Amino acid sequence: EVQLLESGGDLVQPGGSLRLSCAASGFTFSSYAMGWVRQAPGKGLEWVSVILGAGGSAFYADSVKGRFIISRDTSKTTLYLQMNSLGAEDTAVYYCATYIRSFDVWGRGTLVTVSS
Amino acid sequence: DIVMTQTPLSSPVTLGQPASISCRSSQSLVSSDGNTYLSWLQQRPGQPPRLLIYEISNRFSGVPDRFSGSGAGTDFTLKISRVEAEDVGVYYCMQGSQFPLTFGGGTKVEIK
Numbered sequence: 468e469v470q471l472l473e474s475g476g477d478l479v480q481p482g483g484s485l486r487l488s489c490a491a492s493g494f495t496f497s498s499y500a501m502g503w504v505r506q507a508p509g510k511g512l513e514w515v516s517v518i519l520g521a522g523g524s525a526f527y528a529d530s531v532k533g534r535f536i537i538s539r540d541t542s543k544t545t546l547y548l549q550m551n552s553l554g555a556e557d558t559a560v561y562y563c564a565t566y567i568r569s570f571d572v573w574g575r576g577t578l579v580t581v582s583s
Numbered sequence: 584d585i586v587m588t589q590t591p592l593s594s595p596v597t598l599g600q601p602a603s604i605s606c607r608s609s610q611s612l613v614s615s616d617g618n619t620y621l622s623w624l625q626q627r628p629g630q631p632p633r634l635l636i637y638e639i640s641n642r643f644s645g646v647p648d649r650f651s652g653s654g655a656g657t658d659f660t661l662k663i664s665r666v667e668a669e670d671v672g673v674y675y676c677m678q679g680s681q682f683p684l685t686f687g688g689g690t691k692v693e694i695k
Contacts, residue, residue: 502684504632511626512632512675514684526682569622569679570635575631 469493469572471563474578476548483581485552489546489563489574497521500566503537505559506576513559516548517566530556553574553581584610585678589687595695602663604690611656613680620679621662623652626689627672635660635674636661667693 475487489501502517518525518551525537536549546563560582564570586609594601604623612619621634634643636652641673648666663670671694674689 472603511673512626512677512678512690513633514686517684528683561630568641568643568645569620569634569677570624570632571634571643573631573633 469565471565471574472574473561473563473574473577474580476561478580478582479553479583480583484549484551485553487548487550487560487561487563487577487579488545489548491544491546491563491565493547494565496539497541501537501539502564502566502570503546504564504570505557505561505579507556507559510559515561518546526545542572550579553579555581557581584683585612585681585685587676587685588680589676590692591690592631592688593691593693594617595693596663596666597648597695598668598680599665602666602670602692604660604661604674604676604677604692606687607659608657608659608678612678613656618680619655621652621654622677623650624675624677624680625668625670626675630672640682663692666692666694 470492472490500519503515516527518537534552538547560576562576564573588607590605621639623631626632640652651662673689673691675689
């Protein structure tokens with residue numbers, strides 16, 4: 468069974484940094500694209516970033532380009548999202564998901580709150 | 584960027600009755616490989632999203648057959664043949680034909 472478990476969400480001050488992790492299991496992690504999607508409180512879904520299979524390219528939403536970096540460690544079967552220069556607009560639940568046919572399987576999310 | 588527009592915003596439905604949600608894209612979703620990457624996701628209250636339909640009309644693993652998708656080009660529809668209580672939630676369409684990936688604003692399905 469495919470399982471994804473996000474962690475790393477926290478309260479952070481504006482301008483700060485945070486690294487999210489997504490531990491994956493139940494599938495061949497290195498073979499598949501993975502992504503991050505976020506959801507601000509009471510709002511809809513917003514795509515953040517996707518990284519293709521092993522050694523593949525990364526893509527970002529304009530709203531995070533230059534501030535966020537997606538990466539993966541195949542030995543640890545873990546996906547990461549390094550978030551820098553955080554602002555209030557980044558406050559959201561961040562979900563990781565496999566990206567195969569679409570966003571196929573989702574984790575339960577981790578909450579990031581940017582506030583002073 | 585491709586804009587995804589869903590209608591209606593809210594859909595009150597009687598249990599056992601059908602429901603339909605429309606999704607329109609600002610440009611054709613036919614990809615260079617000939618596929619159309621339009622999917623539908625369901626988000627029940629307090630839950631993460633869940634994939635229902637991919638590539639217009641393919642049900643994802645474990646999705647009941649009362650859910651069906653149709654459409655082509657820029658106009659797409661999700662239908663629930665007979666709404667059950669567990670179908671309450673927000674439904675999103677999403678296009679994966681080009682980056683940036685974009686979602687519709689969501690349609691809330693609730694029971695009358």
